[in-house]
Amino acid sequence: MDINSSGNFVQQSAAGAACVGVLQNNPGSGHEATVAIAGESKVVAGATLSPGNRVQSNASGQAIAAASGDMAQGIVKQGASSGNLATIVLQPNSGQVN
Structure with missing residues (x-):
């Protein structure tokens, strides 16, 4: 999620964006x-x-592994395969992945 100029939450639509x-x-x-x-x-x-x-988000708002140089949004606690629910410890903009 992101916050728009009106102060409302909106879905993040850019892969890897904060x-x-x-x-x-x-x-x-x-x-x-x-x-x-x-x-x-x-x-x-x-x-x-x-x-x-x-992890970071993809353009659909789903969690994917953050690549080197990307900004991480959290860390996976319980994994999952694509399309299923995973558990993360959410830490928005927690730093760049090395």
Whole structure:
């Protein structure tokens, strides 16, 4: 998730872009979003994730392993295969992956 110029949460649409959190619900238009900004969160894996992987989002908002030089958004606690739920420790903009 990102925050737009109106102060509203919006889906991050650029792969690897900085994010401020992970959407926790599925709000309809005009309804409030619940966004986790730190701590543990479930995420949809966009590729196979293993415990210890540092993650970023892809253009669809799914978690993928961050490559060297990318900004990590969290660390995988419980891995998953693509399309399934993984658990991460969310640390938005937690640093560049070496």
